[in-house]
Amino acid sequence: MDLSIDVGARVLVLAKPAASASLLLRILAGLARPGAGTFRVAGLARADDSAQGWARRVGYVGPQAGIYPWMSPAEALDLAGKLAGLDLEERRRRAAVVAEQFELPERLDAPVRRGGPALAQLTALACTMLADPEVVILDRPLLALEPEERARLLALPGARRTVLLTGIAPAVVSPFITQLFTIRMGRGVLAGTRTDG
Amino acid sequence: MDRLPTVTRLALRELWITYRLVLIVGLPVLAGLLLQAVPLEATELGPVGGAGHWLAVGLAVAFSVIGAMAAATIAAERRRGTMGWLVVRAVPRSGVLIGWFAAFGLPLAGGLGVGATATWFGALERTPTIPDALPFTVASAAMLAVGLASIATGLLFGLLLRPLPAFALTLTVCAAFLGLSVMGPFPDGLPPVAVMAVLGDLERGTTPVAQAVRGAGIALAASAALLLLASAVTERLDL
Numbered sequence: 001m002d003l004s005i006d007v008g009a010r011v012l013v014l015a016k017p018a019a020s021a022s023l024l025l026r027i028l029a030g031l032a033r034p035g036a037g038t039f040r041v042a043g044l045a046r047a048d049d050s051a052q053g054w055a056r057r058v059g060y061v062g063p064q065a066g067i068y069p070w071m072s073p074a075e076a077l078d079l080a081g082k083l084a085g086l087d088l089e090e091r092r093r094r095a096a097v098v099a100e101q102f103e104l105p106e107r108l109d110a111p112v113r114r115g116g117p118a119l120a121q122l123t124a125l126a127c128t129m130l131a132d133p134e135v136v137i138l139d140r141p142l143l144a145l146e147p148e149e150r151a152r153l154l155a156l157p158g159a160r161r162t163v164l165l166t167g168i169a170p171a172v173v174s175p176f177i178t179q180l181f182t183i184r185m186g187r188g189v190l191a192g193t194r195t196d197g
Numbered sequence: 198m199d200r201l202p203t204v205t206r207l208a209l210r211e212l213w214i215t216y217r218l219v220l221i222v223g224l225p226v227l228a229g230l231l232l233q234a235v236p237l238e239a240t241e242l243g244p245v246g247g248a249g250h251w252l253a254v255g256l257a258v259a260f261s262v263i264g265a266m267a268a269a270t271i272a273a274e275r276r277r278g279t280m281g282w283l284v285v286r287a288v289p290r291s292g293v294l295i296g297w298f299a300a301f302g303l304p305l306a307g308g309l310g311v312g313a314t315a316t317w318f319g320a321l322e323r324t325p326t327i328p329d330a331l332p333f334t335v336a337s338a339a340m341l342a343v344g345l346a347s348i349a350t351g352l353l354f355g356l357l358l359r360p361l362p363a364f365a366l367t368l369t370v371c372a373a374f375l376g377l378s379v380m381g382p383f384p385d386g387l388p389p390v391a392v393m394a395v396l397g398d399l400e401r402g403t404t405p406v407a408q409a410v411r412g413a414g415i416a417l418a419a420s421a422a423l424l425l426l427a428s429a430v431t432e433r434l435d436l
Contacts, residue, residue: 126418
Protein backbone atom coordinates (compact mmCIF):
# COMPACT_ATOMS: atom_id res chain seq x y z
CA MET A 1 0.00 0.00 0.00
CA ASP A 2 1.19 3.52 -0.78
CA LEU A 3 0.09 6.50 1.25
CA SER A 4 0.81 10.20 0.92
CA ILE A 5 -0.81 12.74 3.23
CA ASP A 6 -0.30 16.51 2.95
CA VAL A 7 0.72 18.86 5.73
CA GLY A 8 -2.23 19.97 7.84
CA ALA A 9 -4.60 17.26 6.60
CA ARG A 10 -7.03 15.75 9.09
CA VAL A 11 -7.63 12.25 7.85
CA LEU A 12 -10.13 9.70 9.07
CA VAL A 13 -9.01 6.19 8.15
CA LEU A 14 -11.79 3.71 7.50
CA ALA A 15 -11.19 0.08 6.65
CA LYS A 16 -12.81 -3.24 6.15
CA PRO A 17 -11.85 -5.13 8.23
CA ALA A 18 -11.42 -2.36 10.80
CA ALA A 19 -8.18 -3.88 12.06
CA SER A 20 -6.50 -2.86 8.77
CA ALA A 21 -6.88 0.81 9.69
CA SER A 22 -5.41 0.18 13.09
CA LEU A 23 -2.52 -1.74 11.54
CA LEU A 24 -1.82 1.09 9.11
CA LEU A 25 -1.63 3.61 11.95
CA ARG A 26 0.58 1.28 13.98
CA ILE A 27 2.91 0.99 10.99
CA LEU A 28 3.01 4.78 10.72
CA ALA A 29 3.76 5.04 14.44
CA GLY A 30 6.64 2.57 14.12
CA LEU A 31 4.99 -0.11 16.25
CA ALA A 32 4.40 -2.56 13.40
CA ARG A 33 6.55 -3.35 10.39
CA PRO A 34 5.19 -2.95 6.88
CA GLY A 35 5.62 -5.80 4.42
CA ALA A 36 5.82 -3.37 1.50
CA GLY A 37 4.63 0.04 0.39
CA THR A 38 5.66 3.64 0.80
CA PHE A 39 4.33 5.95 3.47
CA ARG A 40 4.69 9.70 3.34
CA VAL A 41 2.93 11.93 5.83
CA ALA A 42 3.34 15.71 5.99
CA GLY A 43 6.53 15.49 3.98
CA LEU A 44 8.02 12.83 6.24
CA ALA A 45 8.93 9.48 4.77
CA ARG A 46 8.36 6.46 6.98
CA ALA A 47 11.45 4.34 6.65
CA ASP A 48 12.88 1.98 9.20
CA ASP A 49 16.36 3.44 8.95
CA SER A 50 15.07 6.86 9.94
CA ALA A 51 12.77 5.61 12.68
CA GLN A 52 14.31 7.81 15.36
CA GLY A 53 13.85 11.05 13.44
CA TRP A 54 10.34 10.01 12.57
CA ALA A 55 9.44 9.20 16.16
CA ARG A 56 10.53 12.66 17.30
CA ARG A 57 8.13 14.36 14.91
CA VAL A 58 5.21 11.98 15.10
CA GLY A 59 2.97 11.35 18.12
CA TYR A 60 0.80 8.28 18.61
CA VAL A 61 -2.05 7.45 20.93
CA GLY A 62 -3.48 3.95 20.81
CA PRO A 63 -6.37 2.20 22.49
CA GLN A 64 -4.05 1.22 25.32
CA ALA A 65 -2.78 4.17 27.29
CA GLY A 66 0.60 2.45 27.81
CA ILE A 67 1.09 4.31 31.09
CA TYR A 68 1.93 2.46 34.30
CA PRO A 69 -1.12 2.50 36.57
CA TRP A 70 0.94 3.73 39.52
CA MET A 71 2.07 6.82 37.62
CA SER A 72 0.31 10.09 38.14
CA PRO A 73 -0.48 12.27 35.11
CA ALA A 74 2.18 14.71 36.38
CA GLU A 75 4.83 11.96 36.40
CA ALA A 76 3.77 10.69 32.98
CA LEU A 77 3.94 14.20 31.53
CA ASP A 78 7.36 14.78 33.06
CA LEU A 79 8.64 11.48 31.66
CA ALA A 80 7.23 12.26 28.21
CA GLY A 81 8.95 15.65 28.37
CA LYS A 82 12.25 14.10 29.40
CA LEU A 83 12.07 11.61 26.54
CA ALA A 84 11.30 14.49 24.18
CA GLY A 85 14.55 16.10 25.30
CA LEU A 86 12.92 19.10 27.02
CA ASP A 87 14.61 20.84 29.95
CA LEU A 88 12.89 21.06 33.33
CA GLU A 89 11.45 24.54 32.86
CA GLU A 90 10.09 23.80 29.41
CA ARG A 91 8.64 20.48 30.64
CA ARG A 92 6.77 22.25 33.42
CA ARG A 93 5.50 24.98 31.13
CA ARG A 94 4.24 22.57 28.50
CA ALA A 95 2.81 20.17 31.11
CA ALA A 96 0.73 22.99 32.57
CA VAL A 97 -0.58 23.89 29.11
CA VAL A 98 -1.59 20.35 28.08
CA ALA A 99 -2.95 19.55 31.54
CA GLU A 100 -5.27 22.54 31.17
CA GLN A 101 -6.17 21.57 27.60
CA PHE A 102 -7.13 18.04 28.58
CA GLU A 103 -8.74 18.99 31.89
CA LEU A 104 -6.21 17.22 34.09
CA PRO A 105 -5.20 19.84 36.71
CA GLU A 106 -7.38 18.47 39.53
CA ARG A 107 -6.15 14.94 38.95
CA LEU A 108 -2.50 15.61 38.23
CA ASP A 109 -0.96 13.99 41.29
CA ALA A 110 -3.13 10.90 41.81
CA PRO A 111 -2.16 7.56 40.20
CA VAL A 112 -3.92 7.09 36.88
CA ARG A 113 -5.44 3.81 38.12
CA ARG A 114 -7.64 5.84 40.48
CA GLY A 115 -9.11 7.77 37.58
CA GLY A 116 -9.88 4.66 35.54
CA PRO A 117 -9.30 4.21 31.80
CA ALA A 118 -10.61 7.68 30.95
CA LEU A 119 -7.87 9.41 32.97
CA ALA A 120 -5.21 7.06 31.56
CA GLN A 121 -6.32 7.79 27.99
CA LEU A 122 -6.49 11.54 28.57
CA THR A 123 -3.01 11.42 30.11
CA ALA A 124 -1.70 9.47 27.12
CA LEU A 125 -3.07 12.09 24.73
CA ALA A 126 -1.67 14.90 26.88
CA CYS A 127 1.75 13.21 26.91
CA THR A 128 1.69 13.02 23.13
CA MET A 129 0.68 16.65 22.70
CA LEU A 130 3.36 17.77 25.18
CA ALA A 131 6.02 17.08 22.56
CA ASP A 132 4.08 19.24 20.05
CA PRO A 133 4.34 16.67 17.22
CA GLU A 134 3.89 17.68 13.60
CA VAL A 135 1.88 14.53 12.95
CA VAL A 136 -0.56 13.01 15.43
CA ILE A 137 -1.74 9.43 14.92
CA LEU A 138 -4.83 8.46 16.90
CA ASP A 139 -5.84 4.80 16.91
CA ARG A 140 -9.17 4.40 18.70
CA PRO A 141 -8.33 7.22 21.12
CA LEU A 142 -10.27 8.19 24.26
CA LEU A 143 -12.58 5.18 24.03
CA ALA A 144 -13.65 5.60 27.64
CA LEU A 145 -15.07 9.08 27.05
CA GLU A 146 -18.49 10.12 25.82
CA PRO A 147 -18.64 10.76 22.03
CA GLU A 148 -19.21 14.52 22.39
CA GLU A 149 -16.31 14.87 24.80
CA ARG A 150 -14.10 12.78 22.51
CA ALA A 151 -14.92 14.96 19.54
CA ARG A 152 -14.22 18.13 21.52
CA LEU A 153 -10.85 16.92 22.82
CA LEU A 154 -9.78 15.42 19.50
CA ALA A 155 -10.11 18.74 17.70
CA LEU A 156 -6.43 19.30 18.25
CA PRO A 157 -5.10 22.82 17.72
CA GLY A 158 -2.52 23.70 15.07
CA ALA A 159 -3.36 24.55 11.45
CA ARG A 160 -0.22 22.80 10.16
CA ARG A 161 -0.62 19.77 12.37
CA THR A 162 -1.44 16.62 10.43
CA VAL A 163 -3.83 14.23 12.14
CA LEU A 164 -4.71 10.67 11.20
CA LEU A 165 -7.31 8.86 13.20
CA THR A 166 -9.39 5.73 13.19
CA GLY A 167 -11.85 3.90 15.39
CA ILE A 168 -14.30 6.73 15.69
CA ALA A 169 -17.64 7.31 13.97
CA PRO A 170 -17.34 9.72 11.00
CA ALA A 171 -20.30 11.74 12.28
CA VAL A 172 -18.50 12.46 15.54
CA VAL A 173 -15.37 13.89 13.94
CA SER A 174 -16.87 15.31 10.74
CA PRO A 175 -16.47 18.94 11.90
CA PHE A 176 -12.69 18.78 11.74
CA ILE A 177 -11.95 15.98 9.26
CA THR A 178 -10.71 17.10 5.84
CA GLN A 179 -10.08 13.78 4.12
CA LEU A 180 -11.08 10.15 4.24
CA PHE A 181 -8.69 7.30 3.60
CA THR A 182 -10.51 4.07 2.95
CA ILE A 183 -8.89 0.67 2.86
CA ARG A 184 -10.66 -2.19 1.15
CA MET A 185 -9.16 -5.47 0.06
CA GLY A 186 -5.72 -4.22 1.03
CA ARG A 187 -5.90 -1.13 -1.21
CA GLY A 188 -6.21 2.40 0.05
CA VAL A 189 -7.97 5.38 -1.51
CA LEU A 190 -7.57 8.93 -0.27
CA ALA A 191 -10.52 11.19 -0.87
CA GLY A 192 -10.77 14.89 -0.03
CA THR A 193 -14.03 15.82 1.62
CA ARG A 194 -13.48 19.28 3.02
CA THR A 195 -10.91 22.00 2.71
CA ASP A 196 -12.08 24.38 5.42
CA GLY A 197 -10.71 22.20 8.21
CA MET B 198 21.29 5.35 24.33
CA ASP B 199 21.12 8.70 26.17
CA ARG B 200 17.69 7.58 27.39
CA LEU B 201 19.01 4.39 28.96
CA PRO B 202 19.23 5.77 32.54
CA THR B 203 15.65 7.07 32.27
CA VAL B 204 14.36 3.71 31.01
CA THR B 205 16.33 1.81 33.67
CA ARG B 206 15.00 4.05 36.46
CA LEU B 207 11.48 3.60 35.15
CA ALA B 208 11.93 -0.18 35.05
CA LEU B 209 13.41 -0.23 38.55
CA ARG B 210 10.48 1.79 39.84
CA GLU B 211 8.00 -0.61 38.22
CA LEU B 212 9.86 -3.55 39.81
CA TRP B 213 9.85 -1.81 43.19
CA ILE B 214 6.17 -0.90 43.15
CA THR B 215 5.15 -4.42 42.14
CA TYR B 216 7.42 -6.00 44.83
CA ARG B 217 9.42 -7.88 42.21
CA LEU B 218 12.52 -5.95 43.22
CA VAL B 219 12.28 -7.52 46.67
CA LEU B 220 12.40 -10.96 45.07
CA ILE B 221 15.29 -10.07 42.76
CA VAL B 222 17.39 -8.92 45.71
CA GLY B 223 15.96 -11.37 48.23
CA LEU B 224 16.30 -14.65 46.35
CA PRO B 225 20.14 -14.51 46.06
CA VAL B 226 20.27 -13.45 49.71
CA LEU B 227 18.14 -16.46 50.67
CA ALA B 228 20.42 -18.62 48.52
CA GLY B 229 23.32 -17.31 50.60
CA LEU B 230 21.55 -18.26 53.80
CA LEU B 231 20.82 -21.80 52.58
CA LEU B 232 24.08 -23.02 54.13
CA GLN B 233 22.73 -22.12 57.58
CA ALA B 234 19.83 -24.49 57.05
CA VAL B 235 21.88 -27.42 55.76
CA PRO B 236 24.03 -29.55 58.06
CA LEU B 237 27.66 -29.78 56.97
CA GLU B 238 27.34 -33.54 56.90
CA ALA B 239 24.84 -33.26 54.06
CA THR B 240 27.78 -33.03 51.69
CA GLU B 241 31.11 -34.76 51.71
CA LEU B 242 32.82 -31.45 51.06
CA GLY B 243 34.81 -29.32 53.50
CA PRO B 244 33.56 -26.02 54.94
CA VAL B 245 34.50 -23.90 51.93
CA GLY B 246 33.54 -26.56 49.39
CA GLY B 247 30.22 -27.11 51.16
CA ALA B 248 29.58 -23.39 51.32
CA GLY B 249 30.22 -23.04 47.59
CA HIS B 250 28.07 -26.07 46.82
CA TRP B 251 25.01 -24.88 48.74
CA LEU B 252 25.40 -21.33 47.46
CA ALA B 253 25.46 -22.72 43.90
CA VAL B 254 22.35 -24.82 44.58
CA GLY B 255 20.52 -21.82 46.02
CA LEU B 256 21.60 -19.56 43.18
CA ALA B 257 20.48 -22.10 40.59
CA VAL B 258 16.96 -21.82 42.01
CA ALA B 259 17.19 -18.02 42.44
CA PHE B 260 18.49 -17.37 38.93
CA SER B 261 15.89 -19.65 37.37
CA VAL B 262 13.07 -17.79 39.10
CA ILE B 263 14.56 -14.35 38.34
CA GLY B 264 15.09 -15.27 34.67
CA ALA B 265 11.46 -16.43 34.52
CA MET B 266 10.36 -13.16 36.13
CA ALA B 267 12.28 -11.24 33.47
CA ALA B 268 10.46 -13.26 30.79
CA ALA B 269 7.01 -12.62 32.24
CA THR B 270 7.83 -8.96 32.80
CA ILE B 271 8.97 -8.12 29.28
CA ALA B 272 6.10 -10.15 27.80
CA ALA B 273 3.63 -8.17 29.93
CA GLU B 274 5.34 -4.88 29.04
CA ARG B 275 4.86 -5.66 25.39
CA ARG B 276 1.23 -6.71 25.73
CA ARG B 277 0.02 -3.79 27.83
CA GLY B 278 1.58 -1.18 25.58
CA THR B 279 4.15 0.29 27.97
CA MET B 280 7.00 -0.83 25.71
CA GLY B 281 5.24 0.75 22.73
CA TRP B 282 4.72 3.97 24.73
CA LEU B 283 8.49 4.32 25.00
CA VAL B 284 9.20 3.29 21.41
CA VAL B 285 6.87 5.94 19.96
CA ARG B 286 8.85 8.47 22.01
CA ALA B 287 12.04 7.74 20.06
CA VAL B 288 13.45 5.27 22.59
CA PRO B 289 15.15 2.56 20.50
CA ARG B 290 13.57 -0.87 20.92
CA SER B 291 16.93 -2.30 21.94
CA GLY B 292 17.24 0.56 24.45
CA VAL B 293 14.06 -0.59 26.19
CA LEU B 294 15.45 -4.10 26.30
CA ILE B 295 18.82 -3.01 27.71
CA GLY B 296 17.04 -0.83 30.26
CA TRP B 297 15.10 -3.82 31.58
CA PHE B 298 18.23 -5.96 31.50
CA ALA B 299 20.00 -3.39 33.68
CA ALA B 300 16.98 -3.06 35.97
CA PHE B 301 17.10 -6.80 36.67
CA GLY B 302 20.90 -7.08 36.70
CA LEU B 303 21.77 -4.26 39.11
CA PRO B 304 19.68 -5.45 42.08
CA LEU B 305 20.67 -9.03 41.30
CA ALA B 306 24.33 -8.04 41.70
CA GLY B 307 23.54 -6.46 45.08
CA GLY B 308 21.63 -9.50 46.30
CA LEU B 309 24.37 -11.82 45.10
CA GLY B 310 27.00 -9.80 46.98
CA VAL B 311 25.02 -9.98 50.22
CA GLY B 312 24.19 -13.66 49.74
CA ALA B 313 27.79 -14.68 49.01
CA THR B 314 29.02 -12.71 52.03
CA ALA B 315 26.45 -14.45 54.25
CA THR B 316 27.57 -17.83 52.94
CA TRP B 317 31.23 -17.02 53.56
CA PHE B 318 30.56 -16.03 57.16
CA GLY B 319 28.53 -19.23 57.53
CA ALA B 320 31.53 -21.20 56.28
CA LEU B 321 33.89 -19.43 58.70
CA GLU B 322 31.71 -20.55 61.61
CA ARG B 323 32.33 -24.15 60.60
CA THR B 324 36.10 -24.10 60.42
CA PRO B 325 38.67 -23.30 63.11
CA THR B 326 41.14 -21.81 60.59
CA ILE B 327 40.59 -18.98 58.15
CA PRO B 328 40.56 -20.50 54.66
CA ASP B 329 41.74 -18.84 51.46
CA ALA B 330 38.89 -16.57 50.44
CA LEU B 331 40.04 -15.91 46.86
CA PRO B 332 38.58 -18.98 45.08
CA PHE B 333 35.21 -18.60 46.79
CA THR B 334 35.12 -14.83 46.15
CA VAL B 335 36.03 -15.12 42.48
CA ALA B 336 33.66 -18.04 41.86
CA SER B 337 30.82 -16.21 43.66
CA ALA B 338 31.43 -13.01 41.68
CA ALA B 339 31.55 -15.05 38.47
CA MET B 340 28.03 -16.23 39.26
CA LEU B 341 26.78 -12.76 38.36
CA ALA B 342 27.52 -13.62 34.73
CA VAL B 343 25.30 -16.70 35.07
CA GLY B 344 22.55 -14.57 36.58
CA LEU B 345 22.82 -12.14 33.67
CA ALA B 346 22.60 -15.03 31.21
CA SER B 347 19.40 -16.18 32.93
CA ILE B 348 17.92 -12.68 32.63
CA ALA B 349 18.92 -12.45 28.96
CA THR B 350 17.30 -15.85 28.34
CA GLY B 351 14.13 -14.63 30.03
CA LEU B 352 14.05 -11.43 27.98
CA LEU B 353 14.43 -13.39 24.75
CA PHE B 354 11.60 -15.81 25.58
CA GLY B 355 9.48 -12.96 26.94
CA LEU B 356 9.65 -11.17 23.59
CA LEU B 357 8.49 -14.28 21.76
CA LEU B 358 5.78 -15.63 24.05
CA ARG B 359 2.89 -14.57 26.26
CA PRO B 360 3.73 -13.94 29.93
CA LEU B 361 2.77 -17.31 31.40
CA PRO B 362 4.34 -19.55 28.72
CA ALA B 363 7.44 -17.32 28.75
CA PHE B 364 7.69 -17.68 32.52
CA ALA B 365 7.27 -21.46 32.38
CA LEU B 366 9.70 -21.99 29.49
CA THR B 367 12.42 -19.80 31.02
CA LEU B 368 12.00 -21.47 34.39
CA THR B 369 12.31 -24.89 32.79
CA VAL B 370 15.31 -24.06 30.59
CA CYS B 371 17.24 -22.20 33.32
CA ALA B 372 16.45 -24.81 35.99
CA ALA B 373 17.59 -27.58 33.64
CA PHE B 374 20.88 -25.90 32.68
CA LEU B 375 21.73 -24.58 36.12
CA GLY B 376 20.51 -27.60 38.07
CA LEU B 377 22.35 -30.08 35.88
CA SER B 378 25.52 -27.97 36.12
CA VAL B 379 25.49 -28.11 39.92
CA MET B 380 23.95 -31.46 40.73
CA GLY B 381 23.84 -33.35 37.45
CA PRO B 382 26.14 -36.01 36.03
CA PHE B 383 28.39 -33.43 34.32
CA PRO B 384 31.46 -32.76 36.48
CA ASP B 385 32.46 -29.73 34.40
CA GLY B 386 28.94 -28.34 34.20
CA LEU B 387 27.00 -27.47 31.10
CA PRO B 388 28.33 -24.72 28.88
CA PRO B 389 27.67 -21.79 28.94
CA VAL B 390 27.02 -21.94 32.69
CA ALA B 391 29.90 -24.23 33.62
CA VAL B 392 30.98 -21.74 36.28
CA MET B 393 28.12 -23.17 38.38
CA ALA B 394 30.10 -26.40 38.60
CA VAL B 395 33.23 -24.52 39.71
CA LEU B 396 31.40 -22.90 42.64
CA GLY B 397 29.51 -26.13 43.28
CA ASP B 398 32.72 -28.06 43.85
CA LEU B 399 35.50 -25.62 44.77
CA GLU B 400 37.70 -28.31 46.29
CA ARG B 401 37.84 -30.47 43.18
CA GLY B 402 39.55 -28.16 40.72
CA THR B 403 43.25 -27.41 40.91
CA THR B 404 42.84 -23.90 39.53
CA PRO B 405 39.37 -22.75 40.64
CA VAL B 406 40.15 -19.05 40.18
CA ALA B 407 41.22 -19.49 36.56
CA GLN B 408 38.28 -21.81 35.89
CA ALA B 409 35.85 -19.33 37.46
CA VAL B 410 37.21 -16.41 35.42
CA ARG B 411 37.03 -18.44 32.23
CA GLY B 412 33.51 -19.60 33.11
CA ALA B 413 32.43 -16.03 33.80
CA GLY B 414 33.77 -14.97 30.42
CA ILE B 415 31.84 -17.72 28.67
CA ALA B 416 28.65 -16.86 30.56
CA LEU B 417 29.06 -13.15 29.75
CA ALA B 418 29.60 -13.98 26.09
CA ALA B 419 26.44 -16.10 26.20
CA SER B 420 24.55 -13.19 27.82
CA ALA B 421 25.76 -10.81 25.12
CA ALA B 422 24.79 -13.27 22.37
CA LEU B 423 21.32 -13.74 23.89
CA LEU B 424 20.85 -9.98 24.21
CA LEU B 425 21.91 -9.44 20.61
CA LEU B 426 19.44 -12.09 19.53
CA ALA B 427 16.72 -10.50 21.67
CA SER B 428 17.54 -7.09 20.15
CA ALA B 429 17.22 -8.54 16.65
CA VAL B 430 13.89 -10.11 17.64
CA THR B 431 12.54 -6.90 19.15
CA GLU B 432 13.37 -4.93 16.01
CA ARG B 433 11.02 -7.20 14.07
CA LEU B 434 8.22 -7.39 16.59
CA ASP B 435 4.85 -5.71 16.41
CA LEU B 436 4.47 -3.82 19.67
